[in-house]
Amino acid sequence: MSYNLLKGKRGIIFGALDENSIAWKVAERAKEEGAVFTLTNAPVALRKGDIFRLGEKTGSEVISADVTQVDDLENLLQESMKILGGKIDFILHSVGMSPNVRKGLHYTELDYNYMMKTLDISAISLHKVLQTAYHMDAMSEWGSVVALSYIAAQRTYSSYSDMAQAKAMLESIARSFGYHYGKKRKVRVNTVSQSPTITTAGKGVGGFNAFYTYANCMSPLGNASSLQCADYCITLFSDLTKMVTMQNLFHDGGYSTMGISDKLINDCFVCEGDCNEKLEGDELTIGKK
Ligand SMILES: NC(=O)c1ccc[n+]([C@@H]2O[C@H](COP(=O)([O-])OP(=O)(O)OC[C@H]3O[C@@H](n4cnc5c(N)ncnc54)[C@H](O)[C@@H]3O)[C@@H](O)[C@H]2O)c1
Numbered sequence: 527m528s529y530n531l532l533k534g535k536r537g538i539i540f541g542a543l544d545e546n547s548i549a550w551k552v553a554e555r556a557k558e559e560g561a562v563f564t565l566t567n568a569p570v571a572l573r574k575g576d577i578f579r580l581g582e583k584t585g586s587e588v589i590s591a592d593v594t595q596v597d598d599l600e601n602l603l604q605e606s607m608k609i610l611g612g613k614i615d616f617i618l619h620s621v622g623m624s625p626n627v628r629k630g631l632h633y634t635e636l637d638y639n640y641m642m643k644t645l646d647i648s649a650i651s652l653h654k655v656l657q658t659a660y661h662m663d664a665m666s667e668w669g670s671v672v673a674l675s676y677i678a679a680q681r682t683y684s685s686y687s688d689m690a691q692a693k694a695m696l697e698s699i700a701r702s703f704g705y706h707y708g709k710k711r712k713v714r715v716n717t718v719s720q721s722p723t724i725t726t727a728g729k730g731v732g733g734f735n736a737f738y739t740y741a742n743c744m745s746p747l748g749n750a751s752s753l754q755c756a757d758y759c760i761t762l763f764s765d766l767t768k769m770v771t772m773q774n775l776f777h778d779g780g781y782s783t784m785g786i787s788d789k790l791i792n793d794c795f796v797c798e799g800d801c802n803e804k805l806e807g808d809e810l811t812i813g814k815k
Contacts, residue, residue, distance in 0.1 A: 541620030714771035747779030
């Protein structure tokens, strides 16, 4: 269903790798809502080829850019303004990658060169996108930038590794740059902290099935899908959320506010280990009733 929320708006969408990507769904929804936009991804992702199918489907040109390379970002913004016929109204930053996670290195054994790459690709790149657009004055007044985050920025998820630091930095950059871009051009900058979602990046995290199932059982509404995430991003790009900026917005079916749920107590939590033992001086037995 379309509400024409982005009619006449021009955008740039980073990070559509395949049809499971959150960015893919955002592109499809942005098209339905009347936007025109360019698609971008790293050269290696373009070689995979799927993004060109999305380009055909949405009538969008695909421009190669490594999000860590400022020259690439300058070219992307310049070309996008030329193709789309004016300044940019919205940008989706849907990019993340950790070589430490990819190589399966334990958090206590991180490779620091890899860690710098994680931070550069997954967090500092948002600063690079914003600073490049700021210097080129490439965004319209009341433009909107959304980057995707995860609750490991605030809490410890044992196998999320250095991506937790990247997400914390990403959210911090959104707050800090949100101030400066808001003052200069009324551009708003937010992060959306999304539920575990079955994508290439998601499945790359060790124990992803547990992340997904646990969050689904904990949240009163269940996990938010990639399509629902896209819907939320569309509202943030629209004129209906003009005064929302510098926020980390949880899009997780209520998960971030939960402690424990009936579902976990009654159906899911089966523990045969030490914690099942009766606590001394206590009538309570932890575990499945
Ligand atoms: N899947 C989840 O469970 C989940 C949950 C919360 C947040 N997120 C975040 O959502 C965002 C999108 O991830 P996704 O789940 O759609 O997975 P995805 O693998 O489809 O997308 C990640 C994208 O990052 C791109 N990328 C990596 N290095 C790049 C570089 N140097 N330059 C440009 N692009 C580069 C990849 O090509 C890919 O398109 C990420 O920031 C991710 O951390 C994902």
